[in-house]
Amino acid sequence: MAAFLDVEKVSKTYGRGGGVVAALDDLSLQVAEGGIFGLLGPNGAGKSTLLRVVLGLVHPDKGSFRLFGKSLREAPGVLRSVGGLIETTRLYPFLTGEETLSVLAGYAGVSCPGPERRALLARVGLEEAAGRRVGGYSLGMKQRLGIASTLIGHPRAVVLDEPTNGMDPVGIVEMRDLFRDLAERDGVTVMLSSHMLDEVQRVCDHVAILHRGRLAASGAVAELIGGDHLLLDIRPVEEACRLIGDAARPQPDGRIKVSITRDEAPRLLSRLTAAGLELYEAKWQGRDLERYFVGLVEEGGDDR
Ligand SMILES: Nc1ncnc2c1ncn2[C@@H]1O[C@H](COP(=O)(O)OP(=O)(O)O)[C@@H](O)[C@H]1O
Ligand SMILES: [Mg+2]
Structure with a gap:
């Protein structure tokens, strides 16, 4: 166009x-x-x-x-x-x-x-x-x-x-x-x-x-806004990480950060629960434009 x-x-x-x-x-x-x-x-x-x-x-x-x-x-x-x-x-x-x-x-x-x-x-x-x-x-x-x-x-x-x-x-x-x-x-x-x-x-x-x-x-x-990831509270953690593979990053608080797209989420979640894992919470965490914007402005120094 x-x-x-x-x-x-x-x-x-x-x-x-x-x-x-x-x-x-x-x-x-x-x-x-x-x-x-x-x-x-x-x-x-x-x-x-x-x-x-x-x-x-x-x-x-x-x-x-x-x-x-x-x-x-x-x-x-x-x-x-x-x-x-x-x-x-x-x-x-x-x-x-x-x-x-x-x-x-x-x-x-x-x-x-x-x-x-x-x-x-x-x-x-x-x-x-x-x-x-x-x-x-x-x-x-x-x-x-x-x-x-x-x-x-x-x-x-x-x-x-x-x-x-x-x-x-x-x-x-x-x-x-x-x-x-x-x-x-x-x-x-x-x-x-x-x-x-x-x-x-x-x-x-x-x-x-x-x-x-x-x-x-x-x-x-x-x-x-990009850089979205899914944050999971799922047990046992080791087993979940093994099933998710490279996209999984265990966090210090016991949760797992998963880098996937929204489209991939339903399939992954049903696969994990079907494998008998206990899923307590799954939520998206994104970098919103505001944080991105404020970051840019701060990088640029003070206002004129
Ligand atoms: N007619 C003008 N005369 C002098 N300075 C101007 C004039 N219009 C805008 N400026 C200056 O140009 C810069 C950009 O202004 P502007 O385009 O109005 O920004 P914004 O719409 O993003 O607030 C500002 O520093 C503003 O003070
Ligand atoms: Mg203006």
């Missing part, structure tokens, strides 16, 4: 003289089409800058990027197939939610008739607030309206900067479902940034971790 995004050696520096900040430092990154891609990093890592670059809002000092295989110079129209939300959309407090979509569609030169506007608002849970003035919306509602606005004109991809900012836990779960639905049902590529690890871990298929404008790691969430 074609790449949604291909970033090649992009650098972007802000400021001058002693106050220079390299927001992006020779960054290369690919995002495949389809699925949900998470851009993860602590505050100041360069996430918003990268998304601004990708949406053509900031010009990189160096490097290039392509959207669906095309540079903006070759094909500026490619931006029409990408919806973008950077920070909260500038909203007019005196317009209603529905009027806002109408105005934003007008700016984009796209038609978004009434039924479609209402369908978009329903999709982000703003059905009842459609006719209310945006000035009275909560931050979370404004954020939802912003997300709805990125869907105007049926984009092939949406780029969302910290989309769940300001939302309550229920709202976050709803947005998570919406992102999955967009990716799975509508085939829209979703690229979102977040400084919240568990958010990315829960919703994204692939992730890139940014740290000080550089790529600290990238890959499938399942791979980055």
Whole structure:
């Protein structure tokens, strides 16, 4: 499948003289089409800058990027197939939610008739607030309206900067479902940034971790979390180790650490119990993204 995004050696520096900040430092990154891609990093890592670059809002000092295989110079129209939300959309407090979509569609030169506007608002849970003035919306509602606005004109991809900012836990779960639905049902590529690890871990298929404008790691969430093993409390230990073979590592506490994949687990467990061993406990122990992420950030030294 074609790449949604291909970033090649992009650098972007802000400021001058002693106050220079390299927001992006020779960054290369690919995002495949389809699925949900998470851009993860602590505050100041360069996430918003990268998304601004990708949406053509900031010009990189160096490097290039392509959207669906095309540079903006070759094909500026490619931006029409990408919806973008950077920070909260500038909203007019005196317009209603529905009027806002109408105005934003007008700016984009796209038609978004009434039924479609209402369908978009329903999709982000703003059905009842459609006719209310945006000035009275909560931050979370404004954020939802912003997300709805990125869907105007049926984009092939949406780029969302910290989309769940300001939302309550229920709202976050709803947005998570919406992102999955967009990716799975509508085939829209979703690229979102977040400084919240568990958010990315829960919703994204692939992730890139940014740290000080550089790529600290990238890959499938399942791979980055990787290093899973099954921890068994089983007796007798020696007999279990013999049956499991090389994958077994006895622990000082008497348990056994087994390096296998999830798919292999049911067969191994039934083999062990069928052999008459007594299984008291079996649980997965993984290296979650959080520990991985914190480790990376600590390796990188202090924050600037
Ligand atoms: N318009 C700007 N002017 C000066 N510095 C900026 C500007 N935008 C971002 N920066 C700096 O660039 C770095 C990266 O910022 P940003 O891309 O907003 O990171 P993130 O979104 O990951 O928090 C930070 O050090 C930030 O202070
Ligand atoms: Mg940001």
